[in-house]
Amino acid sequence: MTSMGQGPVRMRNLSMHALLAIITSFVITGCASGYKEFYTPSSGATPEEISANRASTPPATPLVERSAFGDADQIVDRYAKRGYVIIGESHFNSGERVSEEDALEQGKAVGADLVLVYLPKYTGSITSSMPITTPTTSTSFTSGSANAYGPGGPVTAYGNATTTTYGSTTTYVPITVNRSDYGAIYFVKGRFRLGVFVRNLNDLEKQLLQTNQGVVVRTIVDDSPAYKADVLVGDMLVAIDGEKVSNEEGFTKMIAARRGQAVRLALIRNGTPLLKTVQVGK
Incomplete structure (x- = not known):
């Protein structure tokens, strides 16, 4: 008589802890730096232009400072007051872990004196499932005996056998990815001939002046020639040395053409015409 016994054993080569470790690595491992990939230089901020107009x-x-996201113009004006000029910025959204060091490295690459890093701003979560396929093995153990009868009497034989089957199994593991906005602004310390940042007139200001020409002082750089001459934020500049100021671009060209000269700025402050003499730097 033959008797047989079978006991299947299934083993996974990877435990659930290993699966979670793999998933975590997928989520947090990034490729290229977002600060580099999504960097946008400011208009006209070529390496040659930056080199020609930086203070040193x-x-x-670079120095690193931090700020919450906010009105970009107000942030840039705040740094302009300290003498910093924007040369570029990075903005992106990511569900990966992003290091502040990446912003610093991008700052080095573009020659920034200061990098303003925005604090990450949470924008939402995305939940999905990730299929993880792992190899499996199934091993069967078989044992048996057999009896035989012959001239010499009864004989009993015993035997064992092992069978291994290879396959795979897929596990769907739920994952949640938290996404956030990231950003940075890159500045250089500027060399200012006048120390005035201006903007074009809006429609109301054009009506008040009864002209389309002129600019409005947006920011004054601390300790600059304009600062020392008491030019103020909000002043409307209408002429330089008797020549009308057309717009922001025209104002920049007029100052550049008067390097090292003393100029007369015709401005209007709260409806009152004023004349300021300012020494333009070289």
């Missing part, structure tokens, strides 16, 4: 050579490591 770029540092080995």
Whole structure:
């Protein structure tokens, strides 16, 4: 008589802890730096232009400051007051872990004196499932005995066998990815001839002046020639040395053409015409 016994054993080569480790690595491992990939230089901020107008050579490591997201113009004006000029910025959204060091490295690459890093702003979560396929093995153990009868009497034989089957199994693991906005602004310390940032007139200001020509002072750089001459934010500049100021671009060209000269700025402050003499830097 033959008797047989079978006991299947199934083993996974990877435990659930290993699966979670793999999933975590997928979520947090990034490729290229978002600060580099999504960097946008400011208009006219070529390497040559930056080099010609910066106050000094770029540092080995830029200064790093932090700020919450906010009105970009107000942030830039705040740094302009301190003498910093924007040369570029990075903005992106990511569900990966993003290091502040990536912003610093991008700052080094573009020659920034200061990098303003925005604090990450949470924008929402995305939940999905990730299929993880892992190899499996199934091993069967078989044992048996057999009896035989012959001239010499009864004989009993015993035997064992092992069978291994290979396959795979797929596990769907739920994952939640938290996404956030990231950003940085890159500045250089500027060399200012006048120290005035201006904007074009809006429609109401054109009506008040009864002209389409002129600019409005948006920011004054601390300790600049304009600062020392008491030119104020909100002043409307209408002429330089008797020549009308057409717009923001025209104002920039007029100042550039008067390097090292003393100029007369005709401006209007709260409806009152004023004349200021300012020494333009070289």
